[in-house]
Amino acid sequence: MVQSKSLKDLHGHSHLDKPFTASPTKYPQGKFNEKECKSLCCSVKFKPQAPSHLYCSVECKKEARSDGYYQKTYGITGKEALDLYNAQDGLCKICGGEGFLMHKNKKHGLNLDHCHTTGKVRGWLCDNCNRGIGLLQDDVNILEKAIGYINSSRDEETTKGGTGEVV
Numbered sequence: 001m002v003q004s005k006s007l008k009d010l011h012g013h014s015h016l017d018k019p020f021t022a023s024p025t026k027y028p029q030g031k032f033n034e035k036e037c038k039s040l041c042c043s044v045k046f047k048p049q050a051p052s053h054l055y056c057s058v059e060c061k062k063e064a065r066s067d068g069y070y071q072k073t074y075g076i077t078g079k080e081a082l083d084l085y086n087a088q089d090g091l092c093k094i095c096g097g098e099g100f101l102m103h104k105n106k107k108h109g110l111n112l113d114h115c116h117t118t119g120k121v122r123g124w125l126c127d128n129c130n131r132g133i134g135l136l137q138d139d140v141n142i143l144e145k146a147i148g149y150i151n152s153s154r155d156e157e158t159t160k161g162g163t164g165e166v167v
Helices: 058-075 078-087 127-135 140-159
Strands: 102-103 104-110 112-113 121-125
Touching: 058 078, 058 112, 078 121, 112 127, 121 127
Parallel strands: none
Antiparallel strands: 102 104, 112 121
């Protein structure tokens, strides 16, 4: 089983790793009252350094941005996306893989797949499975023909004395 991830891990926001941009000298300390963090996963009260500070930490800011991304792009909350990911144990819904190694230090995880016609979220897929069904236009008839094509070529190899195994 793959280690559970948080919402911020599912949708990368490297540009959010930067510290807050407001300088404390620009806004005299003590001027702003404590307020509650706007992140859905946190209700900590904090003292903002500027009026634009809505989150108590960079982590909460990432979490909130990820939630907004999933709501805007897929019509589901970040929590729903994370629950779906965890329900699949962090594995591709088609092949059961965890993603693939793109570079010796960079592993590409899973993508949230959705129907391009209805917009309905279907599950988390690795790049290969997501591209595969996309290139076959999410069309069940084309997918069935592809399965028939693969099966027929295996049948031919077997009748020719082959083992039918793909190398």
